[in-house]
Amino acid sequence: MKELEHTLEASFGIVFEDGSLLETAFTHTSYANEHRLLNISHNERLEFLGDAVLQLLISQYLYLKYPNKAEGDMSKLRSMIVREESLAGFSRDCGFDQHIKLGKGEEKSGGRNRDTILGDLFEAFLGALLLDKGVEAVSNFLNQVMIPKVETGSYEQVKDYKTQLQELLQTKGEVSIVYTVVNEEGPAHAKQFQVQVTADGQVLSQGQGRSKKMAEQDAAKNALAELT
């Protein structure tokens, strides 16, 4: 926790009044379950709160940035921005993955690099920050960590490439597009996946990334680059 506290202060000027909130945010249920007798709090309740403050701040950001977008379009954009893989990426960017407390089984099976766990962790941290410092502090933090990436549209890519490839190929009728993991290497916290994409059995391209999904997107992106 000391190292995390130091990082938060150095990188974002954040010092928690109530350190137990931070502690709870970084405690996964699997760790709390393993130490049941100690009655440790885990981060699910904070995640509930963090999810809500994130939804609000992204909604407000979209409302102000796109004065002409309809409700439905803002809603779609928002769900792309706050989706699990994107939040997990922000957790990794902040180095949060190094500090979460996991149960032994979860640690062994690679939980430290799992998108669901890291996405929830990011939300739980926002929930803790909200309780400790209020909505303005959460907004400031997101403006440093998340909004710059949102502005460059990098959150959009994950959805786009696979959809774009599918749309491009299906203009000529039904095509079966298959993504296959052809290689997987590195330790749990720094895995690299290699994925190959085929259309009706014909290899189009390959791609890589920290998760299967990211590698698939990279493969689709490369395929698009070759085809168009």
Added chain:
Amino acid sequence: MKELEHTLEASFGIVFEDGSLLETAFTHTSYANEHRLLNISHNERLEFLGDAVLQLLISQYLYLKYPNKAEGDMSKLRSMIVREESLAGFSRDCGFDQHIKLGKGEEKSGGRNRDTILGDLFEAFLGALLLDKGVEAVSNFLNQVMIPKVETGSYEQVKDYKTQLQELLQTKGEVSIVYTVVNEEGPAHAKQFQVQVTADGQVLSQGQGRSKKMAEQDAAKNALAELT
């Protein structure tokens, strides 16, 4: 709008800096569509924002009020509290239904008393308040209008009575429970419905309310009182 502004100031001490936000919050799409050439803004975008701020504030309220409730339970409670019929009721409590601008067709077909329209209106108002005065002001408003009712559990009743009655009757096997509107009176903005509930054709009780749903709940409540 003048009358609405007066009510807001007198009842809640709210004076909008930017009156156009209030105007937009009280403009239904049907009105904007009818005056397309005037390019009037309607309330759907504000509703998007208001929904998000409402979710956050209710989440925070539940988090602090129930330190031992799990995420899933808070989530269920929240969805009961912010459901459409409940928000429509708060719109009516504030007299908002008197001030919404509707298209002629919508007005004719009773839109002024429709839960979807009034629920969305309540959210749109919260969105306008958020933009004009910030999250604290929305929180203060909800503390006056909504939280007292939530505290008394009155938001819970709508779900409970019908479910309770069904559960009670089905302990003895399958039973067909039917709710029928037997009377409907009053002007559009102050309708009263009378509903009768039967089990396998046998009349159990009657109930009344400002909407069919509320009258059904009232009938179920009365039936429960007689049966238990």
